[in-house]
Amino acid sequence: MTELPDVGTLLQRMGEDLIALLDREQRTDPAVVGIHTGGAWIAEQLRDRFLPDSPLGSLDIAFYRDDFSQIGLQPGVRPSELPFSVEGRHLVLVDDVLMTGRTIRAALNELFDYGRPASVTLVTLVDLESRELPIRADILGVSLALPRGQRIKLTGPEPLRLTLNPIAES
């Protein structure tokens, strides 16, 4: 089995890179937004450890997915919570696994329904490099090529761990 990286170590370096990037680009007073569920866990840890003064929000992108007409509404939709104004704000958008880019597309659309952010910085823990849309992470934990028939999953919130699981035959 492939050795999976330790999430705590990845987060430490991602946090440092993120702070450096926000400084360099002068993206001051950012708000951190995590995508349900894994992204929200990572967002909370990054905020607590590196951006303690930033407000934290979460998005459930179920109402913005592009596959509603194929697979319908996912059960267990939660309300999105953005307890701050998005208008004119620098946002740090956090997700656990970046694959096709469709989740990020949906999240960007949802964010813009709340207002016009000054910028969006994308942070993801894992990149599986099978993009279908022109989207890339600004801050990345690790790029992985998975063995065939396997999927990666973040478990949490405490401790955060990456696990490999066989894809269930449907």
Place this chain on the structure above:
Amino acid sequence: MSLKSSKLQLNEQGQLRHFLGIDGLSRELLTEILDTADSFLEVGERSIKKVPLLRGKTVCNVFFENSTRTRSTFELAAKRLSADVLNLDVQTSSTSKGETLYDTLRNLEAMAADMFVVRHGDSGAAHFIAGNVCPDVAIINAGDGNHAHPTQAMLDMLTIRRHQKPFEQLSVAIVGDILHSRVARSNMEALRILGCPDIRVIAPRTLLPEGIEQYGVRVFNDLRTGLRDVDVVIMLRLQKERMQSGLLPSEGEFYRQYGLTSDSLALARPDALVMHPGPINRGVEIESAVADGAQSVILKQVTYGIAVRMAVMSMAMAGQTTQRQSRQGAE
């Protein structure tokens, strides 16, 4: 005709594809509707109150009976889901030129409508349409005769869930014209399915349907006895248009015996909710001070109604889609 909704309104995967009535639905499904509605409530608090879920879908509001609130909340719900909405006031359209219900709906279907929201004066109209006229269009029952008003029941359940203890610990009283009330029927079913142990109906004998006991409710003819220690009071509108038949001596007499006043409300628990499906008749079934009082959640019900209708519409649309795909896959 039996109005059992269960078979007709679910697809082969057990998902909602029409929403015709509460009976026969599982507690899990009702809870899923409430959870989804909770999420849509948050959408209603945004500056842009719209999500793209039903973009490109066409929803027809087909109302054979007047209703301002129900129709406008359905319209708003569809628009917040980004659907295109067609409002058909059938009373003033071609039905008055002799077109049948069947032909009206088949014509709408030919316009590629994906969903009909139907209100009709006859019990079973929505079932008939879902079963016999347009099974591939998602049908939402917005009230049929004396039979059912399932979205009203679900918005009432959402109101109770957001403002009271869990259903398993509740005493709920439904007061007024039970006989003519589709709201009462749907509410009794929903409360029972969600596990409410004490459902009471309070009404004069003349306004109670026969066989009311089948709903597992306790019947009271005296308001003051029935209201004692309840957590929720659901008042029903006294349907004046149905009062001609001599079921009641007078409005004044009804108010004295069954009107919810500050005095009678004091018999319920101090934190009891006051609910009403609207439109309210002040001084006929409810005192103004109670309708506008601190315990009243009547206007919250209207807000929650939009979220519940968004939930039901998106779930039924999804269920229809899944059904269509599994059928195409099988061919």
